[in-house]
Amino acid sequence: MISKQVQQLINEQRISELDLLIQDQEKKWNDDLYYFDPIEAKRFYKFASKMNLDKGVKGKKLVLLKYQFEICTEILCVKRKVDNLRRFREAHINVGRKNAKSFMVALILTYLYFFKPVFGCEYIITANTQKQASLLYNTIKNFIQNSPLKQLCKIVDSQKHIYQKGQNSYLRVLAAEGGGLDSYCAACFVLDEIHELKDISVYDKLKTGQGILDEPLGITITTASNGKNDMNLEYELYCYSKKIESGEYKDDSFYYKIYEADENCNINDEKQWFKANPALGHFRKIEDIKNLALRASLLKTREASFRRYFLNQHVSLVHEQAINMMLWNKCIRKINVADLEGLFCTGGLDIGGTSDLTAYLKCFYDENEDKYILYPYIFTPKDTIEERQEVQRVPYVKWVNEGHIIALSGSYINTDELITFINGDNGKLKNIAFDRWGAYDIANKLSENFDVMPFGQGFKSLSPAIRNFENMLVSGQLIIADNPVLTWMAENVTAITDDADSIKYSKKKSKNKIDGIIAMLMAFSICYNFVNDADSPQNIAKHFNEEYSM
Incomplete structure (x- = not known):
């Protein structure tokens, strides 16, 4: 039985009035230097609503949740007044498992590739392994194959790339462990699950390859690492985000969205679940996380994993006194x-x-x-x-x-x-x-x-x-x-x-x-x-x- 509090938290993610949500975004982002573009936001919403889900009911159209709309449009629709170009050149999305973060990024990448193309450029998906990166590629491929977008490109599955002849541009999968990454000019790149990344030079190579572009975008998506390694890219970008948040650093081109529970919180506190899992009750079942929390309260090994993967906290996965x-x-x-x-x-x-x-x-x-x-x-x-x-x-x-x-x-x-x-x-x-x-x-x-x-x-x-x-x-x-x-x-x-x-x-x-x-x-x-x-x-x-x- 779902409590009233939980049901209210679930309902908060439903979009009932798009115009009101856009007005809230304008109030949040409009200032002397930047503005939120409502026309672009509506265009993106219309585009996303025409895409098919790649899992669940076949042929079902996507219904954006509030947090998804906010993240996607904040990255795409906050613009500089001086030249109307996007404000953010890099985005870091850090959220608990199974909250459709890869799905959001697939929408952004597909939208940019077809509706904001940069002639002759690459749109790159990479991860620790090519197999991992291919999961995001398959989501994008599903969007294309089940929409009129398929008429604009050629999908070459054997090479894991999509080609637009009219723009001479590729959307392709590259493995982080592969060579030659510094030879690409990526209008947009996505680096998935960076907490697992063994060689962070891939991030530097892709970033430095964007120097000639007016509106480059690099997106990193992840859940928390153990927080014990300053050389871990997730922890580096997490700390950078927190220093921007505190005012210690200023970087108007860097966007971040971090969902995490409070440090040392009670793992059975339902409010804390939602702090790290905005999709809870929509993509992830309440009963599932409730059972996981119960088991975690009994077993120390499960508690650390629960805190890290579901509360998105930086917790070491070395567990002393592991047996209850x-x-x-x-x-x-x-x-x-x-x-x-x-x-x-x-x-x-x-x-x-x-x-x-x-x-x-x-x-x-x-x-x-x-x-x-x-x-x-x-x-x-x-x-x-x-x-x-x-x-x-x-x-x-x-x-x-x-x-x-x-x-x-x-x-x-x-x-x-x-x-x-x-x-x-x-x-x-x-x-x-x-x-x-x-x-x-x-x-x-x-x-x-x-x-x-x-x-x-x-x-x-x-x-x-x-x-x-x-x-x-x-x-x-x-x-x-x-x-x-x-x-x-x-x-x-x-x-x-x-x-x-x-x-x-x-x-x-x-x-x-x-x-x-x-x-x-x-x-x-x-x-x-x-x-x-x-x-x-x-x-x-x-x-x-x-x-x-x-």
Whole structure:
């Protein structure tokens, strides 16, 4: 149920009286040097209203929202009184995800290309990759193909360019990692998702190529970066915008529009959602962001991502204490592993330093309770325990004496004893996942009795494992053996999230050992995939029919 406050915020973005909105724009921008052109604004509005949406209902015409009209017309229609040329030569649009910022820019670029053409010039779309830039190109292509504009140009999809013979001008896609960018004279360029840009020289090359033009325009669009890197183009332009806003800098040619929630705001505050998401309730569903906020309030890794991608705040995606220990502790139980006899089971093996800790963890699935049961075995070399306890300030000796760590003979992990221990599970489980970079020799020996499965430690493998683990943690579908070593490791975890919102747990950045957690993720992941795969009933039945016993 949408509250009255939320419904009011949604309604504020609807354009009911175009003339009144244009009058407001005139009041805002008209002064001694500049004016807002109402004729141009109406012309743009008429043009946009004739364009077809590229997603959703086929053939449906675009209905501009208030913020879209304001941004587009402020860039296009604020002009200098002295010569009637556009005031703004550069525009920076910074807003949360899924607010149709690329769609707005596609409208501006299409409008300029066909209605304000500069003979012989380029109109360039670029991004961190050509694939990313092609998304904006496809939107423009949809506008053209579903309107009379298609009669004015030739679309060459294989080369990702559009050509107007009458103006001898190209609208084309270029990859930021490609060469030759400084050879183009771009009447308008769009640089998409600049927070991900690896080489910011593309921005400088495109800007310097516009020096001979009367009305050049460069548009950068983005969501927030982590705000920790002064060399990140997004953060550079964000700070530049803020200094113009504060009056510290003056640059009449630079336009910016930044939508962001207040720093340290309550992530469940609906007003804050709209500050960063003007399209909320139109392009992005209220229920969607409400669910994301709820999950973010429970999981620190989700909170940082939510703040950055949906509240558009500059937040680091390195998350210390990434596992919610309150939820973890609720899942802890005293477990007698013998009582788990007959349950479907998978294993995970993480070989830490040869002179440190190694973890082997079993994940059981209780079909009746629909829960996953996590049971760890932590190993360490016996001869160096006291020395490492002194250096690392960790109670290894106590944990060994209490049976929470298994001490192997020697100064290094005794692989023969480790393999013998794991082989004791022959017939009790069949699949063991292992870190492909650290355990091939051991895995080869274990392959005589088990199906060993290499498991990568990058975002691609760990992200779905972590997301599924977090979902089970929140829903209370985990039972975690009462082992203080595994709990200590859970407290140590630092997570890293990339710009695609993929996540992994980092041994390098975590404050101490997390080997048991990595083994847990591997065991849990393959167990979860077996259980939830379309063929899982057959898979589990096959294992049960082999009469596994503890």
